[in-house]
Amino acid sequence: RCISATADGCHISNSLGSFLMEYCDFSGNGDDCLNIHDNSVQNFERLDSRSIAIGNVFPWRNPFALGDPVEFRHPDLSPTGVTATVADADWDERGQRCVLTFGEALPSDLSAKSILFNRRYNSGHYVVRHNFFHHNRARGVLLHASDGLVEHNYFYRNQGPAIQIECGAEARWAEGFGVDNLTIRNNRIESCDVNHWSMAVIYMGVYLEQGRTRYPIFRDIAIERNTIVDCPQQAVFVSSCERVAIRGNALLNPNAGPPKSDQEGDANCVPNRSLYQGTIMASHCREVVIEHNRRIAVAPAADDRIWVEADSAGSVEIRGNHGFLEVG
Incomplete structure (x- = not known):
């Protein structure tokens, strides 16, 4: 073909x-x-201990969903040792934004410039x-x-x-x-x-x-x-x-x-x-x-x-x- x-x-x-x-x-x-x-994502805005907002994302390109294990990497791609499970993904497609809520609290010292790997894929x-x-x-x-x-x-x-x-x-x-x-x-x-x-x-x-x-x-x-x-x-x-x-x-x-x-x-x-x-x-x-x-x-x-x-x-x-x- x-x-x-x-x-x-x-x-x-x-x-x-x-x-x-x-x-x-x-x-x-x-x-x-x-x-x-x-696809990975870099940078997030912390909303509370369990929730973050990520921008410049689309559901087709960054399909975060309930139950996905998300690994956080340092900006140099080295491991942080933090992996959290998505409890909710609230999409604003027009704004190219998604709010991720995790089942557990994220460490307070996690860099906002972290790179996120969705290990579901x-x-x-x-x-x-x-x-x-x-x-x-x-x-x-x-x-x-x-x-x-x-x-x-x-x-x-x-x-x-x-x-x-x-x-x-x-x-x-x-x-x-x-x-x-x-x-x-x-x-x-x-x-x-x-x-x-x-x-x-x-x-x-x-x-x-x-x-x-x-x-x-x-x-x-x-x-x-x-x-x-x-x-x-x-x-x-x-x-x-x-x-x-x-x-x-x-x-x-x-x-x-x-x-x-x-x-x-x-x-x-x-x-x-x-x-x-x-x-x-x-x-x-x-x-x-x-x-x-x-x-x-x-x-x-x-x-x-x-x-x-x-x-x-x-x-x-x-x-x-x-x-x-x-x-x-």
């Missing part, structure tokens, strides 16, 4: 997960080809394989959910990254509860991130008001045996993570485009572009292994290094890589 979309090609969100997507062809979309996520447990994601505005696949396998897909000329692993909250949008246990393997990624959106064709990061977080919201992730061809900037960028392996990937002509400044991008581009260094980069992370990757260049490259941001990274092992002239 041929379907055209002015936004994402396929949304899987606020679900109970467990799905298989294979042998599909996505192109011509006005945004991401595939977006797997559950978990769109994880998925397999995405043998698909063709191409010629669309934005990302090939956007992954905000855990327990996934993404393999044997072909990504071609996606405007943003081919694969983006993400979690965050801001005024206009908030998606994802973090990603654990994800394998990305044996994919072919060619000529993606054509608009230099996120600096890497495989990009792992958060978007938060205060910037990156050292809390590892991404855990136990393997990026292995992928073939990446003709990317304009970085091949792989990982951050806010732990226990990540970047292993056995083949990179042909990475960093093939001229570096762009913050002024040359659009509103979707990551800020502070000068901070992104190397062909493979790790920051705000721990227990990362970068090994047995091969880089081949038959065209001039703007960078050729494996770069670890020393001030924010710990326990990064680099070994057995070929074609990288410098390790930072």
